[in-house]
Amino acid sequence: MPWLLEYAAGALCVVLVLSDIFRTVLLPRPTHRALRLGPILGRSVGPLWRGLAGRMRSPRARQTLRASLAPLLLVASILIWVAVLILGYAAMLHARSFDMQPPPGFGDALFHAGSAFTTIGFTSVGISGPSRVTVVLAGMTGLAGVTILATFILSVQSSLQDREVRVIQIGVITRAPPTGVALLVGIGRNDSHDRLAVVFRTWNDWAADVLQSHRANPILMHFRSAEEDCEWLAALGAVLDAASIVLAVADEDRMNAASSAAREFLLTGTHVLRQLAAIFRVEGGLDAAEPGSSRRCEARELDSVRDALAKADYAVAAGPEALDRLNRLRSAYLDDLCALAERFDIRIERDIAARGAGRGGPLQAGSGFDPAG
Incomplete structure (x- = not known):
């Protein structure tokens, strides 16, 4: 029939x-x-x-x-x-x-x-x-x-707003493009060293929320941030780099709270990038810990990072193993971060001692700005 x-x-x-x-x-x-x-x-x-x-x-x-x-x-x-x-x-x-x-x-x-x-x-x-x-x-x-x-459209808009609030705050601290060194220097020049642990804990919660919302609604990955030089993936990479720098370079005895929060955030942030890369079937490129990789941090770059942190009144350790530890920490997330950024055409800063680390001046005292959000 x-x-x-x-x-x-x-x-x-x-x-x-x-x-x-x-x-x-x-x-x-x-x-x-x-x-x-x-x-x-x-x-x-x-x-x-x-x-x-x-x-x-x-x-x-x-x-x-x-x-x-x-x-x-x-x-x-x-x-x-x-x-x-x-x-x-x-x-x-x-x-x-x-x-x-x-x-x-x-x-x-x-x-x-x-x-x-x-x-x-x-x-x-x-x-x-x-x-x-x-x-x-x-x-x-x-x-x-x-x-x-x-209801779905309202849910997407709500998740998008929650994601972008933290990105705007990072952009205010670091200017564009966001980098880990610029974030640490910006917080240091605002005399907010004791708030660094709160920053990492706040971004730890943010990363978990982003994974849940973007896994439930993958279309959120296509929504862009307001600024081309401060996209949300770039901001996440900057905070991950800041956490890696704290664990590799900072004096852990004098920054114990920040180091503990940075370690927890690195686990969550790395998991988020790994899951998102699996959802969208993207693969990372070179391993940042391998010699000859274009993403591997060199000794001269580490010296530049140490100088920038010292000028911002951070307690910096001088151990020779810092370079290997920094590259090992970054290798856990950098490939997935770069692959996602390439897939969605998002500009990120791959170098740990990227330009702009010293551009951000001190934040205005009494402005009421809280780097932890």
């Missing part, structure tokens, strides 16, 4: 879309072995969009175009979901057109399905048999879909 094939095809479209919505909106973890619209759009549209943005000379226009990708993917996903659902219900109604008087063509069936889905109910056609169930299901799907998708 030809109508049965058409009915089955329409039902399959409805089931696939509802499954995709369930996995995207309601299931709080990624699923790799399912047909997912969001990842397909991200892999197909994302590189082309970022390539187009990269050709623009104006930094503001370039960042604006990059930032528009995530909202575009979100709106496109919703529109495609709705269109395929209506198309599926229309195929089901058209397959059993003998249940309706007068029997509709496919165009009329599409109108009836859209009318039922949007709960307008603008139809004078007599419906009987299983097609009544199809019309009722279309209306229920429309009502539930609007509620679920509205």
Whole structure:
């Protein structure tokens, strides 16, 4: 029976879309072995969009175009979901057109399905048999879909705001681009050395929140920060570098609280990057601990870091093993960080003694600024 094939095809479209919505909106973890619209759009549209943005000379226009990708993917996903659902219900109604008087063509069936889905109910056609169930299901799907998708959009916006608050604070301290040395120097020049442990604990909680939200809603990875030179991945890398510097270079006896918090944050931050790299199937490049790696810290760079910290009144240890320890700590996260940054076209500073470490002047006293947030 030809109508049965058409009915089955329409039902399959409805089931696939509802499954995709369930996995995207309601299931709080990624699923790799399912047909997912969001990842397909991200892999197909994302590189082309970022390539187009990269050709623009104006930094503001370039960042604006990059930032528009995530909202575009979100709106496109919703529109495609709705269109395929209506198309599926229309195929089901058209397959059993003998249940309706007068029997509709496919165009009329599409109108009836859209009318039922949007709960307008603008139809004078007599419906009987299983097609009544199809019309009722279309209306229920429309009502539930609007509620679920509205909640999903609000959840994405809330997670995005929570992520960006800390990024803005790092940008204020370090200026752009954010680096670990600049963060430590900025805090030191504000005479906030005793607050460094609070900074690492705050970012430890931030990293756990980011992993949960971005694992539940992977589309958040496509949302950009406001500033091109201070993206959220760059800020995370700067705080990870700051923690590595504290553990490798600082006098642990005199900075015991900061060292303990830095160690805990390194574990969480490294886990976050590893999980995100696995979700988006990106692989790191050279190992920062290997000799000859372009990301390996050299002795002269370590001396520059020590000088910058000493000028900011940090207690700096002078042990010869600091260089190997620093490279070993950075090797745990740097590959995944660089791979994610390359995948999403985010500028990060790979060198531990990067430029800008000494540019940030002391923060204004009495401004009420708290580097821990």
